[in-house]
Amino acid sequence: MQLYNKLSAKERAALIEKAGKDRLTLSFYQYAKIENPQEFRDHLFLTWNNLDVLGRIYVAQEGINGQLSLPAENFQDFKTHLDTIDFLKDIRLNIAVEQDNMSFLKLKVKVRHKIVADGLNDDTFDVTNKGIHVGAEKFNELIEDENTVLVDMRNHYESEIGHFKNAVTPDVDTFRESLDIIEDDLKAHKEDKNLVMYCTGGIRCEKASAYFKHKGFKNVYQLEGGIIEYTRQIKEQELDNKFIGKNFVFDDRRAEKISDDVIAQCHQCGSPFDVHTNCANDACHLLFIQCDTCKTEMDNCCSTNCKEINALPYEEQKALRKGQANSNDIFKKGRADHLPYKKDLRNIFEKFPKTESKN
Ligand SMILES: [Zn+2]
Numbered sequence: 438m439q440l441y442n443k444l445s446a447k448e449r450a451a452l453i454e455k456a457g458k459d460r461l462t463l464s465f466y467q468y469a470k471i472e473n474p475q476e477f478r479d480h481l482f483l484t485w486n487n488l489d490v491l492g493r494i495y496v497a498q499e500g501i502n503g504q505l506s507l508p509a510e511n512f513q514d515f516k517t518h519l520d521t522i523d524f525l526k527d528i529r530l531n532i533a534v535e536q537d538n539m540s541f542l543k544l545k546v547k548v549r550h551k552i553v554a555d556g557l558n559d560d561t562f563d564v565t566n567k568g569i570h571v572g573a574e575k576f577n578e579l580i581e582d583e584n585t586v587l588v589d590m591r592n593h594y595e596s597e598i599g600h601f602k603n604a605v606t607p608d609v610d611t612f613r614e615s616l617d618i619i620e621d622d623l624k625a626h627k628e629d630k631n632l633v634m635y636c637t638g639g640i641r642c643e644k645a646s647a648y649f650k651h652k653g654f655k656n657v658y659q660l661e662g663g664i665i666e667y668t669r670q671i672k673e674q675e676l677d678n679k680f681i682g683k684n685f686v687f688d689d690r691r692a693e694k695i696s697d698d699v700i701a702q703c704h705q706c707g708s709p710f711d712v713h714t715n716c717a718n719d720a721c722h723l724l725f726i727q728c729d730t731c732k733t734e735m736d737n738c739c740s741t742n743c744k745e746i747n748a749l750p751y752e753e754q755k756a757l758r759k760g761q762a763n764s765n766d767i768f769k770k771g772r773a774d775h776l777p778y779k780k781d782l783r784n785i786f787e788k789f790p791k792t793e794s795k796n
Pocket residue numbers: 703704705706707708727728729730731732
């Protein structure tokens with residue numbers, strides 16, 4: 438019985454190409470009580486491996502969070518299998534806007550403590566007391582209301598390439614960090630404003646909305662299914678699109694284009710650009726935005742230092758890394774002083790100055 442992925446990414450890519458079949462990329466999540474995550478995980482792996490599913494799926498006692506791809510022709514079998522699991526029956530599947538057969542190259546089903554690393558102690562608040570879920574039409578109405586504060590619950594490198602018009606985009610590296618900043622900046626408006634939030638696929642808002650209600654916010658709304666489902670609904674219902682730029686996604690596609698606007702810039706030269714890359718130096722791998730010209734000039738590296746190291750023979754690079762602490766870890770999500778055009782997203786709450794809370 439094979440319970441784990443055995444093929445390398447390269448071998449898998451070759452197989453997908455050879456099969457020549459269209460694949461669907463999709464995501465879903467569900468909070469539910471799972472008594473034995475390991476057993477559930479093995480069951481999923483065995484079934485989905487047979488359906489040629491690839492992706493990253495987290496299973497925990499609190500539920501499941503999956504992002505995956507599968508051959509389009511297996512979709513019905515996959516759906517039928519989901520429907521055999523009581524808490525996944527008729528679940529909304531977020532189908533990707535832009536399809537790419539190579540979005541995932543391995544099937545990884547992992548047992549985790551939580552399905553999102555949210556940094557929260559769930560025993561301290563009622564996680565089931567969530568905000569009001571709204572679809573695209575109601576969301577568009579709400580965000581035009583001047584009594585609304587629209588907050589992006591994602592991290593800085595995500596909102597940098599795309600976000601809703603007039604959204605507050607906290608300059609944070611983690612979800613946990615953003616909760617305190619938002620609460621602090623909006624504490625004078627817990628009762629008189631609508632707090633409307635959104636994220637990629639909706640999962641982060643499930644906890645965030647409950648957390649803010651616990652903190653005393655009275656009018657909390659969340660975009661159901663996140664940006665992915667919003668995009669589907671505005672197309673289907675022919676609504677106005679209020680999202681500008683790209684939706685950052687966590688697979689090999691990196692982003693989906695939602696509008697034609699390019700709102701970011703190359704971190705090295707400042708020209709308009711919105712494609713993330715990882716620094717080619719294996720000791721760095723910084724996630725940053727680099728235009729094609731800079732990519733050629735810098736050999737896909739984030740600094741001249743990285744470029745020099747990357748040009749060394751492999752064995753020499755390895756010797757250099759030996760015994761070195763992973764000092765770049767904290768910068769991996771796109772922060773480094775040597776990138777002059779990395780946008781500073783701070784001063785985000787100018788519309789609602791902090792001083793008001795002193796009254
Ligand atoms: Zn550039």
